[in-house]
Amino acid sequence: MKKMLVALLTGGMLVTGTPALATTAKPALGPYGYGPVRLGMSATKARATGKIVRKLPAGAGSCSGWDLKAHPSGKDRVGLYISRKVGVAVILAQKGMKTPQGIGLGSSASQVRKAYPKAKVSPSGFTYTAVPGNAKAYYAFLYSKGKVRELAFGLDRQDCVN
Template sequence: MKKLLVALLAGGALAATAAPALAAAKEPALGPYGYGPVKLGMSAAKARATGKIVLKLPAGAGLCSGWNLRAHPAGKGRVGLYISRKAGVAVILAQKGMRTPRGIGLGSSVRQVRKAYPGLRTSPSGVAYTAVPGNPKAYYAFLYSNGKVRELAFGLDRQDCIN
């Protein structure tokens, strides 16, 4: 739980683009195991092989590297996901247009989050979190501003990238 706040503060935003209705593919859900072909726990090599991510911040001497989803790049100075040398894809940070299977994304109201995730709890630091339905090894964490979801993190309980 200690690692949630940094994950949330590391998220970014993206301007959505429109595509013709017939050509538009359905947007993947954020969870319960990943985002499209990028799955929690997947090694950096396997995640890179999907062609869906790009390196933004090499790990260097640290345990984790920062990446962006090609379709949803995070803003300047931010990353969209972290990959751990030990745990693989550890945390995916929601960007505009990304939603959980229950329809929650950036801009959702606190009421919508509570309705979608009735087991929601709040940490002493004010971060709302819940286990991911269908994946007992993962969590969602929500940070609100003015009654709306400002940041949304989806990560492995055992991730070691952020604190």
């Protein structure tokens, strides 16, 4: 890459140098996964990304609980579930994670409605919508005081959570 001379006149000073390289964008929660961890990916392949750590073995159930190393979920919680049957089944948003439409924990209900105008409310009270760009996945939102308290991103056919 050619070096470019950049001059910036600020407060009477001339500063020269090479421009900063573009920073790596933060991964988005969707439409197919979070960074290299993809919905439907087997536990073996997900572990091979080096981005997750097991917190809860599958035991008698069909799903194991994991965390994204960059976004630990805290005590007595998990950040994603991996199903023996369907692979990475659900990724639960943690602080700092956002959908490609900019929705994350703390977003307002009106921001969710604007980003996902086709979202519906289930009989149990959570808001859900198809993931734009991935017809096999959904987002589910739970609110507290009008703000997103929980955000789940999962496969329609997941078998880990209700």
